[in-house]
Amino acid sequence: MTTDLTPKSESSPETAEVAIDVKNLRVKYGEREILHGINFEINAGETLVILGGSGSGKSTLLRTLVGLELPSSGELWIRGQNFGALSEEKRDEIRKKVGMSFQGGALFGSLSVGDNVALPLREHTRLDESTIEIVVRLKLDQVGLSGFENYMPAQLSGGMKKRAAIARALAMDPEILFFDEPSAGLDPIIAAGLDELILKLKKAFRMTIVVVTHELASAYLIADRMILLDKGVIVANGTVAELRASQQPRVRQFLDRVPEPEISEELDYLQMLTGETPPLRR
């Protein structure tokens, strides 16, 4: 497998407008390739929603964008730098400028909400405790969790956990925010509240926001542009209006919620999800 990670210079000439640039990205888990050559750009200040069904590779794409997975080939340019070509220290510098909110919140269960939000500040800055306390209160206020500093994560409801996770992601004033399925497991009212929060963050801080979701209602509301991922390739990339007007069959099937034909064979089902031919057919 030839890799494309030739040692080019670390900075790209057109850094001003593009926050994230993905070029021919391929990602493998062991021998299985999940993403087959992904290409797209995210402009600074834009909100991109990555849509896709199960097995489409959207979680893998998100994990690669935040640096949890390394591509097998292709390039990922973040803030004008080639992430794959950087030293671990430079990558850490980028990670400090990026915030991620995980699907379940991923709050540290042994720390209080306040300590969770304070953690990146305590580890990466030399701010004194009283300043950190103020910042924590500010961030919790921004997400609507004022006064919950001393609660433990186990005491919070699902929606509150997600808000706390967002506060933690905001602690270092990131330039790019990633969300992994923000509405998953939430009732529509709470999910709408989270959409409001994302919109508020977008307007107030003009952050670049990347959201992976399969909730169409949220996507239409918050997205500037949307990408539809299917079986490891991008099948659509455009504004909300463009996608809604698209006549491509896979796009229409996804947006119109048309179910797949019934499949009872396990291997056939797996193939439908991932688009692979299984090695053996019964």
Add this chain to the structure above:
Amino acid sequence: MPLTASIGEATINGLAYIGGLARLTGGAASAVFIEPLRGRQFRFSRAVHQAMAIGVEALPIVSLISFFVGTILALQGAYELRTLGALQLVASAVAISMTRELGPLMTAIVIIGRSGSSFAAEIGTMKVNEEIDALETMALEPVNFLVAPKFLAMILMAPLLTTWADFMGVLGGALFGVSNAGFTLGTYFTATLKALVLRDIVTGLIKSVMFGIVITAVGCQEGFLTGLGSEQVGRSTTSAVVKSIFLVVIVDLIFTAIFYFTAPR
């Protein structure tokens, strides 16, 4: 798969596992001893918290177990020594057995049960909840953040606990000695001190530090290797305990051979 291939695969997997342990230990040791010299501060508060859990909270059970082990040793030893007319040697028998072997080993077993399983469960649960991923995205290296404090706490607490266990074992032997072998507390302790050589105590403590390192590495490694799902955390915890016990005994064999077989008297 033919037998030779199975044995080969198992050997390679075993060596890979040991390699993983070595890497984890190296990373933790670097974070504790080397990184601070390069300006990356080490948070001692987390290590103190771990030391409380590993050492202080283990004192009651270590005391009880070592005390009874001491008594058992005295009983077993006296049974044979009586026939040789050498009952007064029971104090030395207990002292030497505890400091060289049973103090470090029994303490390690207790630490495995309490801390080894707890490390695997804690890190395994974090893995399942994506907390390890969250640490990485926040530029907090999981080995520095999670393993290094445990490592430092362990290498301090293991020898301290072992020393306490040695003392409690001697006390347990004294219980027998005073009640059934004609000792007084004073004469028993005098006999004990006469029998003890610095070498016995030091080799025992070195072994206890090695055991502690193995236990920390295996517990954390099993935690990081946890698969997804809560059932997997149980599997990791069990695996951590079983592998720790096995590796501790192997390390015991190696160091006992080094100290008492190859080295001059």
